[in-house]
Amino acid sequence: xxxxxxxxxxxxxxxxxxxxxxxxxxxxxxxxxVLVLAGxxxxxxxxxxxxILGATPVFWITDTTYVWLIAATATLVMLxxxxxxxxxxxxxxxxxxxxxxxxxxxxxxKALAFGAExxxxxxxxxxxxxxxxxxxxxxxxxxxxxxxxxxxxxACIVGGxxxxxxxxxxxxxxxxxxxxxxxxxxxxxxAIFYHLSLPAFALDDNK
Amino acid sequence: xxxxxxxxxxxxxxxxxxxxxxxxxxxxxxxxxVLVLAGxxxxxxxxxxxxILGATPVFWITDTTYVWLIAATATLVMLxxxxxxxxxxxxxxxxxxxxxxxxxxxxxxKALAFGAExxxxxxxxxxxxxxxxxxxxxxxxxxxxxxxxxxxxxACIVGGxxxxxxxxxxxxxxxxxxxxxxxxxxxxxxAIFYHLSLPAFALDDNK
Amino acid sequence: xxxxxxxxxxxxxxxxxxxxxxxxxxxxxxxxxVLVLAGxxxxxxxxxxxxILGATPVFWITDTTYVWLIAATATLVMLxxxxxxxxxxxxxxxxxxxxxxxxxxxxxxKALAFGAExxxxxxxxxxxxxxxxxxxxxxxxxxxxxxxxxxxxxACIVGGxxxxxxxxxxxxxxxxxxxxxxxxxxxxxxAIFYHLSLPAFALDDNK
Numbered sequence: 001x002x003x004x005x006x007x008x009x010x011x012x013x014x015x016x017x018x019x020x021x022x023x024x025x026x027x028x029x030x031x032x033x034v035l036v037l038a039g040x041x042x043x044x045x046x047x048x049x050x051x052i053l054g055a056t057p058v059f060w061i062t063d064t065t066y067v068w069l070i071a072a073t074a075t076l077v078m079l080x081x082x083x084x085x086x087x088x089x090x091x092x093x094x095x096x097x098x099x100x101x102x103x104x105x106x107x108x109x110k111a112l113a114f115g116a117e118x119x120x121x122x123x124x125x126x127x128x129x130x131x132x133x134x135x136x137x138x139x140x141x142x143x144x145x146x147x148x149x150x151x152x153x154x155a156c157i158v159g160g161x162x163x164x165x166x167x168x169x170x171x172x173x174x175x176x177x178x179x180x181x182x183x184x185x186x187x188x189x190x191a192i193f194y195h196l197s198l199p200a201f202a203l204d205d206n207k
Numbered sequence: 208x209x210x211x212x213x214x215x216x217x218x219x220x221x222x223x224x225x226x227x228x229x230x231x232x233x234x235x236x237x238x239x240x241v242l243v244l245a246g247x248x249x250x251x252x253x254x255x256x257x258x259i260l261g262a263t264p265v266f267w268i269t270d271t272t273y274v275w276l277i278a279a280t281a282t283l284v285m286l287x288x289x290x291x292x293x294x295x296x297x298x299x300x301x302x303x304x305x306x307x308x309x310x311x312x313x314x315x316x317k318a319l320a321f322g323a324e325x326x327x328x329x330x331x332x333x334x335x336x337x338x339x340x341x342x343x344x345x346x347x348x349x350x351x352x353x354x355x356x357x358x359x360x361x362a363c364i365v366g367g368x369x370x371x372x373x374x375x376x377x378x379x380x381x382x383x384x385x386x387x388x389x390x391x392x393x394x395x396x397x398a399i400f401y402h403l404s405l406p407a408f409a410l411d412d413n414k
Numbered sequence: 415x416x417x418x419x420x421x422x423x424x425x426x427x428x429x430x431x432x433x434x435x436x437x438x439x440x441x442x443x444x445x446x447x448v449l450v451l452a453g454x455x456x457x458x459x460x461x462x463x464x465x466i467l468g469a470t471p472v473f474w475i476t477d478t479t480y481v482w483l484i485a486a487t488a489t490l491v492m493l494x495x496x497x498x499x500x501x502x503x504x505x506x507x508x509x510x511x512x513x514x515x516x517x518x519x520x521x522x523x524k525a526l527a528f529g530a531e532x533x534x535x536x537x538x539x540x541x542x543x544x545x546x547x548x549x550x551x552x553x554x555x556x557x558x559x560x561x562x563x564x565x566x567x568x569a570c571i572v573g574g575x576x577x578x579x580x581x582x583x584x585x586x587x588x589x590x591x592x593x594x595x596x597x598x599x600x601x602x603x604x605a606i607f608y609h610l611s612l613p614a615f616a617l618d619d620n621k
Binding site for chain 2: 435438439441442443444445446447448450451461465468470471472475478481482492552553554555
């Protein structure tokens with residue numbers, strides 16, 4: 001079972017790396033830029049989480065599988081430049097939602113393993129899910145999408161709350177993780193298919 | 208007395224969180240964006256400081272008061288959307304100056320507690336004061352204001368120098384902290400009320 | 415010999431600090447902005463590296479030479495505002511290439527000293543070389559140059575590969591370091607003088 005979560009984590013890493021590589025391609029970056037954006041998107045969230053928790057050296061220093069996988073993914077995306085559409089359709093969004101769900105649960109788990117309180121576990125789960133894409137957007141000189149629209153981070157927050165609540169209600173770690181992943185995934189899929197967003201908080205300067 | 212500094216720290220956290228939430232509102236972010244900008248502005252400086260010093264897990268992981276306070280502040284700001292003016296006038300700038308003074312002294316204290324030299328304590332105090340606003344501006348895709356105008360960071364530097372000098376002259380920790388806070392606050396208030404700036408260093412590319 | 419590398423490191427710090435101060439000048443920042451950009455460019459890469467490896471407190475906390483040197487450099491650049499051209503010609507690029515070579519080897523060394531695998535050492539060397547300039551560009555609200563053009567990061571990657579390969583082939587630490595520095599420097603100089611770039615990975619959204 002732990003193995004299922006590890007494999008799901010690697011799958012999420014690949015999906016997030018693809019999304020970073022595509023962003024690099026849109027800005028016509030060179031191969032190093034593609035590598036950096038793939039890496040930052042895939043492991044940026046977990047890296048900041050580990051630095052904040054003091055879980056150093058961070059996870060991809062000790063398990064280099066992540067780094068090799070990102071390098072391979074970035075290379076493949078560059079070779080597939082002629083058919084980018086396959087990587088930006090509905091299916092890709094579903095894969096991204098799955099990665100988001102896994103990252104959220106893994107981040108919350110790690111925070112709890114470091115003795116953090118539930119609210120911190122929810123935050124760390126969310127950070128693991130969205131911080132990579134946020135750094136990617138900053139490097140691309142965009143106001144991060146995740147701060148503006150769509151139920152994306154919200155799905156992580158809900159997933160983290162499900163996970164910590166399930167644990168505190170006495171559920172074992174594995175069913176709690178599966179339940180939280182299912183909740184995050186479901187909420188995100190609903191948002192994708194029905195184009196749901198939270199209402200924006202708009203402050204008008206001229207008021 | 209330590210309690211006064213803790214309460215002052217929480218007050219500064221609220222003020223900085225408000226300034227982050229307002230920036231999010233100006234960019235029409237969703238509630239998650241408001242939370243993130245409030246949090247980043249309020250504890251971003253202390254987080255980077257702790258990561259650099261190796262003071263991990265960082266302070267808000269172990270004392271969750273900060274996180275709850277930021278969440279409550281962000282929520283309140285969103286509910287008060289109809290009267291933002293109350294939060295951007297002169298009084299708010301004075302509150303912000305007070306927060307800046309507290310953060311500076313706390314940052315310098317923490318660096319000294321980790322055995323750092325005075326110059327590092329001055330840097331860490333300044334970093335605690337200004338780094339949160341700097342990250343906020345980067346997320347809002349602006350060249351950080353603190354790097355361009357006004358005596359803002361300068362007030363932190365002066366406060367840090369007062370603090371470390373007072374300590375090395377044999378003053379006890381608490382009067383030294385109060386003196387440094389007063390110095391930072393005073394300099395910042397003068398800058399606010401007389402619109403003082405340091406001269407810019409302008410390099411003309413065409414020269 | 416270790417002393418040569420230390421002196422070369424300080425030289426690279428000065429060169430990188432100059433490049434940061436000049437970027438600040440182009441954006442008409444105030445003296446604090448010049449200090450921050452000089453500092454971030456000079457030690458930003460090593461700071462992120464140390465935070466990721468868990469080598470905290472980071473290097474410039476324990477050896478304050480770096481901080482004093484950066485402050486002196488930033489001050490000098492501001493005083494030399496009337497003759498910026500001297501700092502942006504061919505000679506400055508050569509000095510920058512030398513700094514890049516030193517930073518790369520030092521970063522790779524430090525990763526190996528923390529027990530990391532060769533691929534991580536290559537990454538940490540590259541990160542030490544390019545991350546400072548990348549953060550500088552983000553603060554200046556530019557898509558980082560290093561992600562887009564020229565053989566800059568690529569020279570670091572090649573240098574890191576030379577270093578780790580030489581070590582694994584049984585070469586002693588010092589000749590391996592010199593060989594890797596020479597390789598990085600040479601490749602970078604060729605790129606400067608012949609205006610070499612890697613081909614960009616361009617994804618057209620309209621495709």
